[in-house]
Amino acid sequence: MGKKKRKKRGRKARIGLIILLILSALTGGIVGSLFAYLQDLPQVKALEDYQPSLVTRLYADNGEVFADFFQEKRIVVSFNLLPKVLKQAILAVEDSRFYQHSGVDILGIIRALIADIRAGHIVEGGSTITQQLTKILFLTPEKSLSRKIKEAILALLIESKYTKDEILALYCNQMYLGSGAYGVESAAQTYFGKSVKDLNLTEASLMAGLFRAPTRFSPFNNLAVAKRRMLHVIRRMVEEGYISPEEAVEAGETPINLNYAGRYQNKAPYFAEYIRQYLEKKYGSNLLYLAGLKVYTTLNLKLHDYAEKSLKNGVREIDKRRGFRGIKRGERTSGDHIWQSLQVGDVALGKVVDIKPRYIRLKIGDSIGTLSIKNMSWARITEPRRVFQLQDPVWIKVLAVNDTNQGDGKDNRYELALEQEPEVEGALVALEPHTGRIKAMVGGYEFNKSQFNRAVQAKRQPGSAFKPFIYLTALSSGFTPADIVLDAPVSYYVPGMPSVWQPKNYTNEYYGPNTLRRALENSRNVSTVRLLDRIGVNPVIETAQKMGLAGPFLPNLSLALGTSEVTLLELTTAYGVLANQGVLVEPIAIRLVTSPDGKILEQNYPLTSEVIKPETAYLLTNVLKGVINSGTGQKARVLNRPVAGKTGTTNDYQDAWFIGYTPHLVAGAWVGLDDHRSIGNRETGARAALPIWLEFMQKALAQEPVEDFIPQKGITFVNIDPDTGLLATDACPQAFQESFLKGSEPTTPCYHGGRMLGSAGWK
Numbered sequence: 052m053g054k055k056k057r058k059k060r061g062r063k064a065r066i067g068l069i070i071l072l073i074l075s076a077l078t079g080g081i082v083g084s085l086f087a088y089l090q091d092l093p094q095v096k097a098l099e100d101y102q103p104s105l106v107t108r109l110y111a112d113n114g115e116v117f118a119d120f121f122q123e124k125r126i127v128v129s130f131n132l133l134p135k136v137l138k139q140a141i142l143a144v145e146d147s148r149f150y151q152h153s154g155v156d157i158l159g160i161i162r163a164l165i166a167d168i169r170a171g172h173i174v175e176g177g178s179t180i181t182q183q184l185t186k187i188l189f190l191t192p193e194k195s196l197s198r199k200i201k202e203a204i205l206a207l208l209i210e211s212k213y214t215k216d217e218i219l220a221l222y223c224n225q226m227y228l229g230s231g232a233y234g235v236e237s238a239a240q241t242y243f244g245k246s247v248k249d250l251n252l253t254e255a256s257l258m259a260g261l262f263r264a265p266t267r268f269s270p271f272n273n274l275a276v277a278k279r280r281m282l283h284v285i286r287r288m289v290e291e292g293y294i295s296p297e298e299a300v301e302a303g304e305t306p307i308n309l310n311y312a313g314r315y316q317n318k319a320p321y322f323a324e325y326i327r328q329y330l331e332k333k334y335g336s337n338l339l340y341l342a343g344l345k346v347y348t349t350l351n352l353k354l355h356d357y358a359e360k361s362l363k364n365g366v367r368e369i370d371k372r373r374g375f376r377g378i379k380r381g382e383r384t385s386g387d388h389i390w391q392s393l394q395v396g397d398v399a400l401g402k403v404v405d406i407k408p409r410y411i412r413l414k415i416g417d418s419i420g421t422l423s424i425k426n427m428s429w430a431r432i433t434e435p436r437r438v439f440q441l442q443d444p445v446w447i448k449v450l451a452v453n454d455t456n457q458g459d460g461k462d463n464r465y466e467l468a469l470e471q472e473p474e475v476e477g478a479l480v481a482l483e484p485h486t487g488r489i490k491a492m493v494g495g496y497e498f499n500k501s502q503f504n505r506a507v508q509a510k511r512q513p514g515s516a517f518k519p520f521i522y523l524t525a526l527s528s529g530f531t532p533a534d535i536v537l538d539a540p541v542s543y544y545v546p547g548m549p550s551v552w553q554p555k556n557y558t559n560e561y562y563g564p565n566t567l568r569r570a571l572e573n574s575r576n577v578s579t580v581r582l583l584d585r586i587g588v589n590p591v592i593e594t595a596q597k598m599g600l601a602g603p604f605l606p607n608l609s610l611a612l613g614t615s616e617v618t619l620l621e622l623t624t625a626y627g628v629l630a631n632q633g634v635l636v637e638p639i640a641i642r643l644v645t646s647p648d649g650k651i652l653e654q655n656y657p658l659t660s661e662v663i664k665p666e667t668a669y670l671l672t673n674v675l676k677g678v679i680n681s682g683t684g685q686k687a688r689v690l691n692r693p694v695a696g697k698t699g700t701t702n703d704y705q706d707a708w709f710i711g712y713t714p715h716l717v718a719g720a721w722v723g724l725d726d727h728r729s730i731g732n733r734e735t736g737a738r739a740a741l742p743i744w745l746e747f748m749q750k751a752l753a754q755e756p757v758e759d760f761i762p763q764k765g766i767t768f769v770n771i772d773p774d775t776g777l778l779a780t781d782a783c784p785q786a787f788q789e790s791f792l793k794g795s796e797p798t799t800p801c802y803h804g805g806r807m808l809g810s811a812g813w814k
Contacts, residue, residue: 105343105647106237107330109323111352112490112642118317120327122340125233126240130220132248137235138219139294140252140259143287146180150215154181154206181206183262184222228258229265229272242270244310252298253305256284270309278307288323319355321494322348326640334652344652347643349488356749358479358491362720363398365743366496369722370473373731376429378443380474393418393449398470403443411435413445413467420465422447427469446470453528476725477740478505478619479747481718484627486657487636490716490746492620503725510616511723515574515683516699516736517595517613518706520625522571522579523663523671525586526592530797532674533776536570536585538562543608554580554612557700557735565619566776568674568789572682574698576612583611597662598625599635613699622710623719629672629695630712632763633663666765666792673760673790679711683737687711687745689750693759696744698736706737714758716751720744762790769796777801 053732102526106126109118142149148156156179178186185205209218228238235258239247243254250258260268270277285299294302317323326348329338338344393399393415401413401420410423422445426431432438439445451466467474473496481491503509526532541562556562556576571579583591592604600622604615620638629633639656644653675695678684683698696711705727710719720743723730730739762768770779770786778800779786 078253105341107339107342107346108342109317109326109350110345110347111319111350112348112488113352114289115352117319117350117352118326120324120330120339124231124237124241125224126236127224127234128236128247130216133220133235134250134255135224136250136252137223137247137250137255137259140255140284140288141180141219141223141262143291143293144259144284145183145262147287148293149180149219152179154179154210155203156210174533175774178202179206180222181209181218184218184225185209185289197221226262227265229269240310242310243308251305252285252294252302253281253307255787256288257281257307260284270307274307274309318352319350319359319492320498320502321506321641322350322355322489322492324498324502324571325492325494325504325507329640330644343647344646345643345647346641346708347645348641349486349490349639350492351490354481354491354747354751355493355745358481358493358718360396361491361743361746361750362477362479363496364746365720366473366475366477366722367398367470367737368742369730369734370471370475370735371429371474375432375469376471378439378445380440380443383642393452393465395449395452397449399447399449400444401447401467403439403445403595405442406435406439406441408435411439412444412463413447415447415465418464420447420449420467421463422469426450426467430469430471432469446472471571473732474724475722476501476505477720477722477743478509479718479720479743480506480620480623481716481747481751482623482627482638483715484630484712484717485634485636485715487639488628488642488657489620489638489640491718492640501725505725506619507719509620509721509725510618511706511721512613512615512701513617513622513708514613514699514701514706515576516622516697516710516734517615517617518571518574518579518611519629519671519675519697520595520598520600521583521586521591521611522567523629523667524591525567525582526670527594527663527667528586528590529795530567530586531776531789531791532568532670533566533771533789533791533797535564535776536567536578536582538565538570538575538581541577541581543584545581545607545609554608564775566773567617568677569773571674571697572677574678574683580608580611583608594663595625597635598628599637600625613701619719619721622708623717625786626696626710626712627717628663629668629675630714630717630760631668632665633661633668634665635660635662666763667758669766670790670792673762676760683735684709684711684741686737686741688747689745690748692752694748695760698741700737701734704731704734705729707734709736709740709744711744711748713748713752713755714760715755716748717749718744718751720747724794765793766790767793768794772801777803 062127083431106119106121106124108116111117133273136652146156148158154268165277182202185202224234227233228235230241232238232241237248238258238261239245239250242258243250249375257270257277260277260283266272268277268280282303288294289296289299321775325341326346330344330346334521399415401415403411404419405412405415410421411422413422424435447467448470449465453464476495479493480489480497482489492506495501540553543555554576557574561577562575565575565578567582588606588610591610592606595604596602600617602615604610624638639655639657641653641655643651645651672695676693679687679694680698684696687694687696692713693712694711695711699706699708705723707722707730708720712718720740722739722743768788771777771789772779772783773785773787776797778797780802783801
């Protein structure tokens with residue numbers, strides 16, 4: 052009996068040993084596997100040095116942000132700035148037991164598993180906020196058991212080292228929320244045009260719904276789906292006791308005001324790109340796109356808005372004068388936006404839904420508008436059925452809005468006018484002449500259509516807009532505005548040309564002896580060529596270069612007709628020298644650049660140099676005032692204030708210019724086609740460019756006091772006869788008060804019935 056008991060105990064011992072060995076092996080395997088996972092895991096303490104990529108922000112002169120540059124559009128905010136309602140919404144829908152678990156929520160996993168089994172597919176995930184954060188910070192998105200184990204271990208490690216508030220703040224700042232926005236602050240500005248701290252319950256619930264699937268639940272992509280997700284978040288908030296049922300009902304009925312502009316490009320895109328190229332060249336891509344620089348620029352958003360609208364309006368009118376080019380079926384261009392509502396003056400792409408003998412109806416967004424034959428007269432359309440088909444895309448401009456209709460697709464909300472996408476391009480620049488600060492820069496009709504910045508990248512012939520530099524050189528060398536230059540046929544031999552060159556005036560007429568003032572006011576080519584021949588080409592080139600024109604310049608008499616190419620910014624800056632009494636100020640686009648912590652990286656002040664005597668600058672300015680008062684720029688007289696400026700037109704109407712200034716603002720407008728084709732017959736600077744400049748200046752100067760240019764002490768005024776330039780007497784009924792350097796004024800009187808020569812004679 053004793054022997055059998057010993058055998059039995061021996062078998063039990065062996066079995067126990069075997070079990071022990073198996074358990075040891077399993078334990079060792081588990082421990083070994085865990086050790087292997089731990090060895091392969093990233094270091095959680097790396098979070099202490101973690102620096103998310105930040106957005107470089109561009110600020111206008113009033114401190115408003117108008118552009119961002121980023122690899123990931125992220126604006127980091129502290130936990131304290133996260134509104135309570137947003138934190139509650141996120142917790143309710145993403146991890147209701149966040150403050151109870153230790154990184155992995157076993158109850159949450161079981162609950163999600165039951166819900167998935169009941170639904171027959173995955174409807175809930177068991178991942179906690181910490182696990183989600185772990186996945187995007189440290190792991191790949193692969194779906195595997197190995198990755199889930201690593202995710203859980205990392206979540207536990209993170210929770211052991213950081214507080215719940217720190218983890219939630221990092222989660223809110225790190226997650227991608229759609230439409231290029233990383234983090235809740237960037238998303239709030241993108242979707243709602245406000246800071247995250249200002250979100251209401253409705254907005255916070257919609258945003259909390261984005262964390263699960265930002266593309267699917269984006270209100271920009273599908274507002275109905277986004278609303279359903281938002282209502283689910285609100286219900287969860289009620290279930291968790293964060294809000295009352297009454298608050299839930301109110302939140303569900305609150306209108307959602309989306310910032311549709313947030314899904315498109317930066318404001319002032321041409322100016323922003325001008326800044327971006329400079330920053331990338333100076334600081335490199337890493338600092339530009341990752342370091343969160345703060346760039347304080349010179350841009351004035353109000354003036355920029357005026358400039359952009361003026362350019363678009365002007366270019367459209369010019370292009371319509373070129374004729375209607377028909378319907379581009381299937382057109383989907385940069386202007387094909389989602390329109391919630393349109394205002395008077397807006398231009399949009401509509402679709403034809405009805406065609407009648409005297410009008411057509413178009414759908415724009417959710418509303419209907421009417422386009423009558425009267426409002427398509429420029430296109431010479433008399434029978435709409437011959438031109439339009441149902442579903443045709445048609446560019447229109449809103450003339451009037453009927454606010455009594457509800458926009459249900461059955462009303463007649465808009466009165467419309469026919470438009471077309473222009474081929475003509477243009478640019479407009481405005482700056483302060485005494486600081487050099489660029490206040491507005493529009494480099495083309497539509498940035499999304501063409502990123503080529505015609506304000507700074509296009510070198511074009513300035514035509515007659517170059518003439519002031521010739522007259523300025525003449526005034527600097529001793530001429531006066533009253534001196535006579537002959538406007539009569541003349542021929543020149545130009546090396547390399549097969550025949551002699553005979554310059555002609557725009558009118559193909561000649562005007563005989565005229566003063567320098569009258570020759571410049573009326574932009575007379577022959578007088579200007581003769582004057583250039585007298586003073587010399589090289590001195591004029593030196594003057595132009597001193598005033599900021601880079602060249603190169605053709606060293607021949609064709610320089611008088613503006614054949615050497617310049618950029619609009621260069622030419623506008625050069626005219627600013629005249630407004631600034633002979634002082635050149637280098638154009639400035641950036642005032643200050645700082646790091647996110649406020650360290651100054653760059654600070655710019657005006658770089659000035661006197662390049663023209665102030666008295667001479669005033670003499671020419673006084674003459675250029677005459678261009679407005681009685682010359683080629685007379686349309687600008689409606690400003691009812693002292694303004695100086697000059698038109699410019701090139702051969703075959705390829706370029707049209709107007710550069711003009713007041714004592715405190717100088718602006719330049721250019722119009723042309725990128726391929727140098729003709730804009731159209733008689734599309735001169737006065738007809739094409741001046742109206743754009745004028746519309747801008749009317750708005751820009753509306754609230755500014757009227758100021759005149761102040762003459763220096765060395766200037767004197769004398770009444771002269773405008774025809775002869777001689778001292779006026781009672782026999783000269785058209786006496787004109789001209790400005791002179793003291794000592795250069797005429798002393799010879801004119802007399803009635805004859806012509807006498809001034810002291811300098813005919814030039």
